[in-house]
Amino acid sequence: MGKQNVPDIVVGRLPIYLRALNRMLQEGQEYTSSHELGERLGISSAQIRKDLSHFGEFGKQGTGYHIAYLRDQLRQILHVDREWPMAVVGAGDLGRAIAHYKGFTPRGFRVMALFDADPARVGERIGALRVLAMDELEREIKRQNIKVAMIAVPAEAAQEVANQLVQAGVRAILNYAPITLAVPPEVHVQYIDPVAHLQHMTYYLDA
Amino acid sequence: MGKQNVPDIVVGRLPIYLRALNRMLQEGQEYTSSHELGERLGISSAQIRKDLSHFGEFGKQGTGYHIAYLRDQLRQILHVDREWPMAVVGAGDLGRAIAHYKGFTPRGFRVMALFDADPARVGERIGALRVLAMDELEREIKRQNIKVAMIAVPAEAAQEVANQLVQAGVRAILNYAPITLAVPPEVHVQYIDPVAHLQHMTYYLDA
Numbered sequence: 001m002g003k004q005n006v007p008d009i010v011v012g013r014l015p016i017y018l019r020a021l022n023r024m025l026q027e028g029q030e031y032t033s034s035h036e037l038g039e040r041l042g043i044s045s046a047q048i049r050k051d052l053s054h055f056g057e058f059g060k061q062g063t064g065y066h067i068a069y070l071r072d073q074l075r076q077i078l079h080v081d082r083e084w085p086m087a088v089v090g091a092g093d094l095g096r097a098i099a100h101y102k103g104f105t106p107r108g109f110r111v112m113a114l115f116d117a118d119p120a121r122v123g124e125r126i127g128a129l130r131v132l133a134m135d136e137l138e139r140e141i142k143r144q145n146i147k148v149a150m151i152a153v154p155a156e157a158a159q160e161v162a163n164q165l166v167q168a169g170v171r172a173i174l175n176y177a178p179i180t181l182a183v184p185p186e187v188h189v190q191y192i193d194p195v196a197h198l199q200h201m202t203y204y205l206d207a
Numbered sequence: 208m209g210k211q212n213v214p215d216i217v218v219g220r221l222p223i224y225l226r227a228l229n230r231m232l233q234e235g236q237e238y239t240s241s242h243e244l245g246e247r248l249g250i251s252s253a254q255i256r257k258d259l260s261h262f263g264e265f266g267k268q269g270t271g272y273h274i275a276y277l278r279d280q281l282r283q284i285l286h287v288d289r290e291w292p293m294a295v296v297g298a299g300d301l302g303r304a305i306a307h308y309k310g311f312t313p314r315g316f317r318v319m320a321l322f323d324a325d326p327a328r329v330g331e332r333i334g335a336l337r338v339l340a341m342d343e344l345e346r347e348i349k350r351q352n353i354k355v356a357m358i359a360v361p362a363e364a365a366q367e368v369a370n371q372l373v374q375a376g377v378r379a380i381l382n383y384a385p386i387t388l389a390v391p392p393e394v395h396v397q398y399i400d401p402v403a404h405l406q407h408m409t410y411y412l413d414a
Contacts, residue, residue: 011410015403019385023362041387079409086405093307097300098401103385107402108409147412148405155230172408174401178226178310180248188411190404194305194381195314196222197397198293198355201379202286202315203218204395205354 006054013051014074016041021071022106033064080108085144087170089161090152091116091124091131094176098150099126109148113140117157134164141168148172155179162189213261220258221281223248228278229313240271287315292351294377296368297359298323298331298338301383305357306333316355320347324364341371348375355379362386369396 020040024032034045034052041048052058052070055077059065075081086109088098099111114129115137116122122133132140141149149170151158158177165173172188175181178196181189227247231239241252241259248255259265259277262284266272282288293316295305306318321336322344323329329340339347348356356377358365365384372380379395382388385403388396 012403012407014410015400015406016387018406019400019403020387023386077410078406079412080406084405084409093304097304100300101401103402107406109402109405148409150401171412172405174404174408179230180223180227188408190408192399192401192404193222193226194308194357194399195310195316196219196226197381197399198291198316198379199222199225199285199287199314200219201381201395201397202291202355203221203284205286205378 010051010054013043014078017048017051018071018074018078018080019107021067021074024067025071030067031064032067034059037065075108078108082108084109084148085112085146086110087113087115087137087141087146087149087165088152089115089134089137089149089165090176091118091121091126092152095152096126098152099129112144113146115140117153137164138168141165141170146170148174150174150176151181152176217258217261220250221285224255224258225278225281225285225287226314228274228281231274232278237274238271239274241266244272282315285315289315291316291355292319292353293317294320294322294344294348294353294356294372295359296322296341296344296356296372297383298325298328298333299359302359303333305359306336319351320353322347324360344371345375348372348377353377356381358382358384358388360384 020037034048038045038048058070058073088095088111091114095114099114104110113132114126115132115134117134121131124131147170149165151161151173153161155177158175158179159181162173162181162183166183166187174190174192176192178193183189227244241255245252245255265277265280295302295318298321302321306321311317320339321333322339322341324341328338331338354377356372358368358380360368362384365382365386366388369380369388369390373390373394381397381399383399385400390396
């Protein structure tokens, strides 16, 4: 099935389904339904069935979805049935929290390189990693064949870091800096800006 | 204009417009156009004009948008022309990074209370704050009239924390725990799950 056929908004929901299925498995559950999944996620069961139908026929009439099977299928579809080595640029508070975060490896990612522009930070050990200088970025990312990176530097520095990452071969960037990046069309970028989420919600709060 | 008339997806783009306008102001720019803004953000100029038209007539034929004026209007619309006191639950690596983050106050938020369930962390100083115990949460949140909170605890603990926050009067929760929360309809929740963003992108990467 051609990837161009699946709307990006549908792709964006698959990790949420996968996350819920993993939780159900942890809770000892074996089967679920689009209805139950929808209740848990606040998404209509029709939406879930429609989303999954882009990729195949996963449920059985009467028994619903076999959770472990659907989980494995989603992991394959999202290409997280493997472990992606990841680079993190920025070893400040956020970069450190990312480097220490235990939640990546069970879900397909592992921080394998950590860079910072501050000479005072270079060489420092953070978890199992040693902070590398920016002029080691391209060589190290190529050496480890890293395709995925996270940017945790101030907004002013983020575009230049993105340029270096792309130059080194990175094809997916998760950007924590509160700035929209310009990248070539073959490079994917997603954004995490907590303040944007907070402002989205205060819109609805009474003054 | 009734809030129910504006689609939530439009509301979600306003903080991104606001962010870009602030950056333009920092760069010394005085006027912009929907075209320029769109170029910067990878959004069509027609979309930007349509989004803003929900709230009024901000641009002038010929001169475009006066950036400072549009910025002030968006701050009012999003209710961030004031400072929202915020609670953070979880004083691990992520909670610490949040407590240290300098990016909240210029954009309408300030961390005013930090809680953790671990007695070993209670009393510890993190920046200007002292970590409080969970049994102080309700009193402290009511005392400071806090309506906005961030959850930075493990997934297993997040629902119970959300229940306590809602009970204490919180109406907007930014949840970093990788789990979908059940909350009453008057409470707003947004999610930050970096792994979901990463998986969204690896879908498009060749295996």
